[in-house]
Ligand SMILES: C[S@@+](CC[C@H](N)C(=O)[O-])C[C@H]1O[C@@H](n2cnc3c(N)ncnc32)[C@H](O)[C@@H]1O
């Protein structure tokens with residue numbers, strides 16, 4: 001593993017949507033062992049920023065049954081202007097973060113994604129784009145190849161029908177093809193497998209990813225947030241327990257949360273206050 005990869009993994013481990021990284025086995029997250037250290041928005045205001053989720057849109061071509069962001073074709077790009085996002089990205093860097101992630105919804109549907117990525121790179125941050133890889137335009141391929149950019153995507157099954165059952169569109173082929181292309185181009189890619197169905201073919205999905213040469217595979221359980229609510233609903237039990245450890249999420253309307261999942265814990269709004277003031 002290169003030093004760059006080691007550094008990225010140390011930045012990524014445990015910071016992105018609670019994923020646990022391991023190429024070998026895929027254990028379930030033991031909920032009973034999760035130590036909840038934040039029970040309210042107040043608790044997370046005390047740390048230095050290391051990482052930010054920039055949730056730039058609520059739109060998506062897919063409509064996954066489990067989507068914590070409740071995204072879909074009717075989702076909105078929100079009220080944040082490009083100028084607002086550029087300011088937030090600059091403030092993220094000025095707050096000490098070394099990496100930011102463009103996420104949604106589907107961030108590649110935001111018309112200014114390439115410009116915002118370029119701006120983030122200009123500030124000196126590394127950038128991750130978290131995309132379903134369903135449709136990648138030629139311009140987006142160029143953005144993906146910029147130094148300092150890495151990709152994350154989602155994969156659920158080796159079986160097209162099971163995958164479609166989860167994403168609500170026949171998306172497995174496109175995601176697989178574009179994942180393989182990223183690999184060919186040498187663009188760093190990590191893949192998240194989220195278990196949302198009983199007896200889901202997630203291990204077989206990981207086998208396919210390994211065949212494509214993708215070893216950075218993370219695994220998560222369903223979090224009961226947004227469309228992911230089943231029996232329990234959103235509360236701290238659905239979180240990873242590391243709230244307040246240098247992460248923050250900004251929504252399409254400028255709302256700031258401790259992370260992308262903890263959407264019921266507003267800390268402030270970047271359209272009214274600076275990220276520094278909100279995170280202080
Ligand atoms: C919200 S999506 C946004 C990026 C992109 N649209 C995608 O799906 O890859 C980011 C990741 O969150 C995961 N996710 C969505 N809802 C979830 C939930 N309720 N519990 C756990 N993971 C979830 C998705 O499976 C995906 O891997």
Ligand code: SF4
Nearest residue numbers: 060062064067071105
């Ligand atoms: S999980 Fe990702 S791909 Fe699925 S609906 Fe949500 S934003 Fe879209």
